[in-house]
Amino acid sequence: MSKPLIQLIDIRKKFQSGKITYEVLKGINLEVYMGDFLAIMGPSGGGKSTLLNILGLLDRPDSGLYLFEGREVNTFSEKELSRLRNQKIGFIFQAFHLIPWATALENTLLPALYGGEITKEKIQRAHELLEKLGLGDKKNHKPAELSGGQQQRVAIARALINNPTLLLADEPTGNLDSQSSEEVIKIFENLNKEGLTIIMVTHEREIAQRAKKIKFLKDGKFIED
Amino acid sequence: MNTLKLKLLLGGILHKKLRLFLSVLGIIIGVSALFLMNTFGEAAKKKTLKEIETFGPDILMILPGQVRVSAGRAIQTEQRTTLKMEDAQALEKIYGIKALSPLFSGTGTARYSFKTITTMLNGVNESYIFLRKFSLIEGRNFLKGEITGYKKVAILGYKVKKELFGEESAEGKVILINKLPFVVIGVLSPIGIDASNQDQDDQILVPITTSMSSLFNADYLSGIYVAVENPSLIPQIERNIEELLLKRHRVSPSNIDFKIIKAEDIFKFRLEASKLFTTLVQSISILCLLVGSLGVTAIMLLSVNERKKEIGLRLAIGASRRGVLLQFLLESILITFVGGLVGLLIGGLLSIILLPLLKYPWVFPFKPIIVSSALTVFFGLISGVYPAYKASQIDPAILLKGL
Ligand SMILES: Nc1ncnc2c1ncn2[C@@H]1O[C@H](COP(=O)(O)OP(=O)(O)O)[C@@H](O)[C@H]1O
Ligand SMILES: [Mg+2]
Numbered sequence: 001m002s003k004p005l006i007q008l009i010d011i012r013k014k015f016q017s018g019k020i021t022y023e024v025l026k027g028i029n030l031e032v033y034m035g036d037f038l039a040i041m042g043p044s045g046g047g048k049s050t051l052l053n054i055l056g057l058l059d060r061p062d063s064g065l066y067l068f069e070g071r072e073v074n075t076f077s078e079k080e081l082s083r084l085r086n087q088k089i090g091f092i093f094q095a096f097h098l099i100p101w102a103t104a105l106e107n108t109l110l111p112a113l114y115g116g117e118i119t120k121e122k123i124q125r126a127h128e129l130l131e132k133l134g135l136g137d138k139k140n141h142k143p144a145e146l147s148g149g150q151q152q153r154v155a156i157a158r159a160l161i162n163n164p165t166l167l168l169a170d171e172p173t174g175n176l177d178s179q180s181s182e183e184v185i186k187i188f189e190n191l192n193k194e195g196l197t198i199i200m201v202t203h204e205r206e207i208a209q210r211a212k213k214i215k216f217l218k219d220g221k222f223i224e225d
Numbered sequence: 226m227n228t229l230k231l232k233l234l235l236g237g238i239l240h241k242k243l244r245l246f247l248s249v250l251g252i253i254i255g256v257s258a259l260f261l262m263n264t265f266g267e268a269a270k271k272k273t274l275k276e277i278e279t280f281g282p283d284i285l286m287i288l289p290g291q292v293r294v295s296a297g298r299a300i301q302t303e304q305r306t307t308l309k310m311e312d313a314q315a316l317e318k319i320y321g322i323k324a325l326s327p328l329f330s331g332t333g334t335a336r337y338s339f340k341t342i343t344t345m346l347n348g349v350n351e352s353y354i355f356l357r358k359f360s361l362i363e364g365r366n367f368l369k370g371e372i373t374g375y376k377k378v379a380i381l382g383y384k385v386k387k388e389l390f391g392e393e394s395a396e397g398k399v400i401l402i403n404k405l406p407f408v409v410i411g412v413l414s415p416i417g418i419d420a421s422n423q424d425q426d427d428q429i430l431v432p433i434t435t436s437m438s439s440l441f442n443a444d445y446l447s448g449i450y451v452a453v454e455n456p457s458l459i460p461q462i463e464r465n466i467e468e469l470l471l472k473r474h475r476v477s478p479s480n481i482d483f484k485i486i487k488a489e490d491i492f493k494f495r496l497e498a499s500k501l502f503t504t505l506v507q508s509i510s511i512l513c514l515l516v517g518s519l520g521v522t523a524i525m526l527l528s529v530n531e532r533k534k535e536i537g538l539r540l541a542i543g544a545s546r547r548g549v550l551l552q553f554l555l556e557s558i559l560i561t562f563v564g565g566l567v568g569l570l571i572g573g574l575l576s577i578i579l580l581p582l583l584k585y586p587w588v589f590p591f592k593p594i595i596v597s598s599a600l601t602v603f604f605g606l607i608s609g610v611y612p613a614y615k616a617s618q619i620d621p622a623i624l625l626k627g628l
Contacts, residue, residue: 049625058541058621079545086543093624097538101240106233113233114543123229158542170625 003070005166005197006032006055011064013050024050025061026220032199034165037192039211040201046217048201049170055199056089056168057081069165086115090159092169096151098143098158104130105139108157115162122161129157133187149180156187167191169200173207185210237532238556248524249564251517252604256568256597257575259510263593264576266503268585273499275586277492280419281358283323285451285463286486287316287470306445307482310437312473313449319469321462323452326353329436330447335429336401337389344385345428346402348436354380354413356452359425364396364411371410372432377402377439380411384426402429403440418584459487514600518561518608525557525612533619540621550617557609558602565601569594 013025024047032038042048053059054066057073066073068084076084098107108126112118130139133153143151152172159167169188173181185207192198192212200211208214216223238245290305313327329348334341347353351367354360364380371378379402386395395409416425437443453462463485467478476482529536536549544552573590580587 053622053625056541058624082540082543082545082548085541091541091624095534095624097534097624099236099535099538101236102233106229106236109229110233110539111542113230114539114545114548118230118233162543 002033004031004067005034005036005069006030007065007067007070008055009065009067011051011054011061011066013047013054013059013061015050024220025054028064028220028222030215030222032166032197034197035192035195037188037198037212038200039208039214040199040217041203041205041208041214042217044203047220048217051217052168052170052199052201056091057085082114086111087162088165090156090162090164090167092152092155092159092167092172094171094174096143096148096155096175098151098154100143103140103142104135104146104154104157107143107154108161110158111162126157126161129160130154133157134183147180148176149183152176152180152184153187156184160191165197167196167198169198171201171203173202173204181207234552235556235559237535238528238560244524245560248521249517249560249567251513251520252561252564252601253517253568253571255510255513255515255517256565256601257572258513259507259600260569260572260590260593260597261575261579262503262506262510263596264572264580264588264590265585266499266506267588267590267592268580269499269502270496271586271588273492273495276419277488280488280491281452282456282488283453283459284356284488285453285459285466287449287451287466287483288486289446289448289483305482306443307474308446308449309444310433310446312470313446315469315473316449316451316466319462319465321454321458321465323454324352324356325449325451326350326356327433327446328353328448328450329433329441329443329445331436331441331443333403333429333440334401335385335389336404337398340389342385342388344382345423346436346440347428347430348433348440349430350433352452353430353450356450357425359416360414361411362414363394364409366411367430367432372434375434375438376432377405377407377435378410378432379407380413380430381409382413382424382426382428382430383415384424385429386412402431405439407431463487511600514604517564518604521557521560521564521605521608522612525553525560525609526615528556529553529612529616529619532616533623536616536619537621537624540619541624546617549619550613553613553616554606554609557612558605561601561605561608565598565605568601569597572597 008028008030011025011028012023014021014023028051040048040051050059054061060074099110102110105126108130109118109122112122127139130136133156135150135153135157138146138150143154146154173184176184188198188200189210198211202208287308289308310327313325316322316325326349331346332343333346334343350372351369354366361380362383367378367380379400381389381395389395389400390398395412398409399406400409401407413426419425431440451466453459466485470483471478471481474482539549540546576590
């Protein structure tokens with residue numbers, strides 16, 4: 001078997017709330033390979049988002065080893081982390097987090113702003129992505145003029161603009177009705193078929209079952225099934 | 226493509242226009258005030274310097290009675306009749322005096338073909354025009370014989386000529402001054418308001434002799450203008466004049482009944498006042514800018530707080546903390562800069578309107594523009610530092626929290 005894209009070894013994370021310190025992640029071990037589609041389930045407050053933040057290089061673990069493409073993340077500078085987030089990782093959030101004053105097209109192009117120049121190719125790609133995601137006629141609409149499902153599809157286009165290796169999604173269907181949820185998970189399936197590695201947090205069993213693999217996070221640890 | 230980049234970078238400030246406007250209001254007021262006041266300061270200085278030049282550093286003015294120089298104007302506190310024609314004649318013997326002219330001022334009416342106006346009637350001699358550095362646009366100066374011969378001839382101020390004659394030539398025409406016929410022999414070029422605060426275009430010059438006998442029947446002078454050969458001799462000449470007049474009037478120095486006024490005396494105060502005024506207003510404007518930039522800081526902090534998610538998102542998708550810092554710094558500078566620009570425009574517009582209205586000379590406000598611009602960018606930077614720092618410290622992990 002080839003080397004994993006992501007390898008977590010005994011990852012731990014504590015939070016302090018007033019005087020109380022509590023451990024949210026109590027030794028996480030995980031291997032994710034290129035082309036994987038992993039769903040993470042678990043009770044609320046179980047540490048799923050915390051784990052995703054660490055995976056997405058938005059937060060650092062207190063201890064443990066995180067290897068991204070075989071390199072130890074701990075040794076990376078802030079700048080390298082920014083670059084990795086920009087080039088290798090796409091984020092999908094429950095609340096979409098689109099910029100309200102920018103159009104769908106502009107929102108899609110935002111990561112390109114930080115990846116050097118907004119080239120003609122990037123703009124072309126943004127158009128293609130939006131068309132592919134069924135938003136061809138919504139390119140110049142502001143987020144407020146779009147439905148939840150449409151907003152999440154803009155967010156997907158944004159996550160894909162820089163051609164990432166890994167897609168991280170935290171409750172991507174959490175704010176959507178069942179029809180929009182179906183659309184989004186279908187897109188995920190297709191992207192995975194095209195070779196994109198996906199890690200998705202969800203608490204909906206039907207959604208999780210569409211992934212290739214499901215893991216349960218409870219009390220800061222994966223439950224081995 | 227570049228506009229897209231700009232929009233994605235700075236679009237956040239432009240979409241709340243009212244708030245943007247409110248946040249820059251202080252800057253706008255500060256900059257326009259700063260600009261206006263700087264321009265006024267410059268103009269006032271220029272005006273005063275020009276007046277000194279026209280009044281002349283070589284001129285002395287002797288006024289009867291006690292005279293106070295106040296607020297840059299020579300004000301006679303009481304009219305006195307102590308200065309006589311013989312005093313003027315006696316002064317001619319003082320060494321260093323190039324020329325002098327007695328002056329008798331009164332008001333009167335002038336009439337020409339159904340038009341009657343009221344104006345200043347100044348009795349002077351043939352030296353007066355040179356002494357005051359007036360020039361003629363029409364006709365000629367008084368002849369010595371016209372002064373000694375009590376002739377009824379007149380030189381009109383520019384405005385008087387315009388009012389009585391319009392575009393028509395005045396030379397050789399007969400006008401009625403206080404009902405007596407005078408022949409117009411000349412017209413003065415436009416002069417404006419002089420250091421004695423009188424509109425020199427609104428006057429008629431007549432021979433001093435005619436003025437004192439036929440027009441006003443007076444045996445005293447309103448003043449004597451003296452021109453010296455060399456301005457550096459003024460202190461000496463001033464002393465000599467004082468000595469001579471004290472002796473002639475038989476008064477002690479403590480009861481002095483005349484005053485000698487130099488250009489310096491009149492303008493010293495005004496230069497100082499305008500300097501003080503400028504400093505004061507500049508300080509106020511800078512204070513205003515400071516308050517304005519505090520306003521920008523407050524608005525930017527509010528904006529950073531509101532746009533936490535946007536900032537977190539930018540960080541999550543690859544913006545560096547430095548990039549976010551620069552973005553918000555740029556936003557503050559842009560806001561203040563726009564405010565500064567509007568302020569400059571308003572200040573400039575007000576100067577264009579107000580300067581001529583107050584009869585100030587026009588100055589190209591080069592220095593004010595530089596000063597105001599530099600200060601705004603500086604204050605923009607200051608006002609942006611803290612909010613930008615705050616923005617750069619936002620934790621992108623908040624994106625996955627809550628909601
Ligand atoms: N920055 C933080 N400071 C303090 N506590 C936190 C912080 N982030 C998460 N937590 C706590 O850690 C626990 C796990 O949170 P989270 O990872 O969001 O769980 P999940 O996504 O599984 O619901 C929760 O109890 C949450 O309150
Ligand atoms: Mg969560």
